[in-house]
Amino acid sequence: MTRELTYAQALREALTEEMTRDPNILLLGEDIGVYGGVFKVTEGLLAKFGPERVRETPISEAGFVGLGVGLALTGKRPVCELMFMDFAFVASDQIFNQAAKMRYMSGGRVKVPLLIRTQQGGGRGNGAQHSQSLETFFTHIPGLKVVLPATPYDAKGLLKSALREENPVIFIEHKLLYATKGPVPEEAYLIPLGKAEVKRGGQAVTHVSYSRTVMPALEAAEEAAGLGISVEVIDLRCTAPLDLDAILASVRKTGRLVIAHEAHRQLGVGAEIAALVQEHAFDYLDAPIVRVGALDIPIPASKPLEDVALPGKAQILAAVKQVVA
């Protein structure tokens, strides 16, 4: 049986099912208990699992993420919620220098199954310190897995897998996706980390994106189809591990590649993918690769400014037309 759930409901269902299955999972974060989290993902979990496992913290990201590392090293599966991705910089030592490296620095003697749940992205006028897309940082540092679901179905299946992962995971939601609805089966399922999905098949252009940018990409692909351009839309679902094979298989078929993300263009995930594709499939390319991303400026608050700073359907469609021109 498949129902329609919102992205937030799908995430809550994943947390509920996994917390019921594994008593070592506990949540730490600001306002996640009585308030249910600012985006209401953890609503009701305090009543269900109690204050030991749904643990409201002070506004103290470095502190409680650090405790998360210690919990993970001693057999727990902490889920540390960063209310906004932008706050990750406050906890960055514990993420980049501690969680990501401890297994390697110990020669494999410890593991750190720490999950950091957060949300990012613009589109709500939150301004430059509440609107960034920062997956590039986490993708760059070895030792972390980085997950960015686009749909309720993916959100649930990927979060359940992330809650069974033995390594630190940065699970990045998008603030504009929480209210979006999609089919989610009642039966249990998992989605493996590091496997992309073709969200729409096509022949002429490969379009790679993830997180909310998949939505304008699908709309752009639909419009392009009306113009006679067949676009294949690949949703990476994770930027680390990166499913390069899925990208290459599609590019070898289409010969044309557009990469779009809401993170800044400069040195973004798109730059890495473009480099990898020219290393591995240069001979298959029939046109220069085009990247679409946020302008390389702090994200502005005012709507007319934010609208041009962030990429949308128009920029993606223009890029598609460019690679087939």
Place this chain on the structure above:
Amino acid sequence: MPLTRPDLLWMYCTMLLIRRFEERATQFFLNGQIRGSFHPCIGQEATAVGACLALRRDDTMTCTYRGHGQSIAKGLDPQEAMAELLGRRTGCSKGKGGSMHYTDPAIGLLGENAIVGAGVPIACGAALTAQLDKTDRVSLTFFGDGAVNQGVFLETLNLAVIWKLPVIFFCENNLYSEMTPIRAMVGPERLTRRAEAFGMRSVLIPDAYDPIAVYETTLAAVERARGGGGPTFIEALTYRLVGHMIGDNEPYRTKEEVAEWRKRDSTVVFSQRLVAEFGFSPAEVAAVEAEVAAEIAEIARFAEQSPWPEPSEVGADVFA
């Protein structure tokens, strides 16, 4: 609980082992056999053995880059420790961590740390695990006076208080925040006042060159934490007899100051106390010294003769 003769002998033996370990490692370093940075704990052996004697093997601990002595006192195999310094495959981290990242979960060692203050919340996370699992395990975090100015340290004091965590904050105040006097870097001189401001019990060890004083104070804090009494902050006044790291020319302190502290050298003073105060014979003390010398020779031989890691191992151990 009063210290037994084996406890006293263990204290002396371990202090001396740590001293000779660091001296031998210094030789290796000066000989170009140890790469990177090396921060000897020479002079601070009494805090390592006094505090670790108050812990059980299953208690957890974090320490700093000056943590060779504390790691050994907690139970790290000194052969594996020396091999790690030399970058060998037999090192406790297979040569991947080096001097500043000793880790051994089997003895509760959750890591030295190369970032000042960063081990403090990690130890508190382990304490939260102990509390959630309803065990009487405790966690102890060693850090220096320099760490008290790090934000994450202050955040963690607060978390430990509000959750009443079974954790001991063990501050080794050796008067210097790396190469700068700590007095110039804090307001009130007594660092215990920081913990008190957060509502945490705190205690000063005025002479942390005395391993027995360190042991007794730490044990009281450990027992309190085991019984659900929550965290304690300990400020232990100590001194390092060598530079912050090898190569430190120590312009921030006088030779006379160092000489004064050398007169109090805990490895020497404690050996004298064993005879004068605790009834050991000079021959028993001399036997310890001979044993340690032989053990160090074997540790050095093991490390030097150990194989290097294979270059093909470079990518292993990133992910579980």
